Amino acid sequence: MYLNRQIVLGVNALIHLSQPGRPALTRERMADALGVSSGVAGLVLWKLRLSGLVRADDSTPRLFRLAEKPEQIALVDIFDRMDDERPWRRRQRPAGAGALGRIDGPDMVWSGAEACLRLFLSDMTLADLALGASRFDPVSLKAFRRAGGLPDWSAEP
Template identity: 30%
Template structure:
């Protein structure tokens, strides 16, 4: 993992948790996994897991069942879930939107902010397009190949 990749994953722990969890679920897509099991493996709290995975369920990437034998599992095959699906399900952006203007009456700042916002929107679109080209199954396969598993 490069420094840039490591920084990305630390900056957005929800995305990191979601991708990590789905990568492991891809190994046994029909197996139910509890929030506690996922949290233990990911080193976080089950409440955090439920919050993040709830977003993935709303997006149709996961299903969940309550009760003694309940838990979470993939709603579709790992070959049909892209990194973009996960990113979009979390409904947050890794790209800064530029914020508010410091001096709203300044025409130069207004033009600069519009230009920067347009560039950021292009970067966001490009990011989503690139994430859409990789599936959870491919990530899992690459991870196993990299570690000789």
């Protein structure tokens, strides 16, 4: 499970689109909302559209809106759909997928940490984030580059 800039921008774009009464937005309006260039916003919207989280408006293909209701989108689904580097997409076994007795210590710890993180994210929906019941703060999650890798402790004070 990765947390990269594109996924952070994707989650923030989805939060922005899931606000109650929010109309469909163009790439330029989304870029203004995210504070990035329109090229970066277009790349994120393209990725969200490929993953089935965002769809083009029926009347105007330049407008984007959510493909599903915010209550139906769990955060773990966003990570899974946007993560290109998932092992099962490349038809490889994930690290630590063998029998429990054959997993080395650190791999077992990181596999457990990823399982806990996935469980936590599966209970949190996009509607929770949009209504402020939960908060997605990429600064506090900066240390988690990838479950299974070493955290970047230099970012912490």
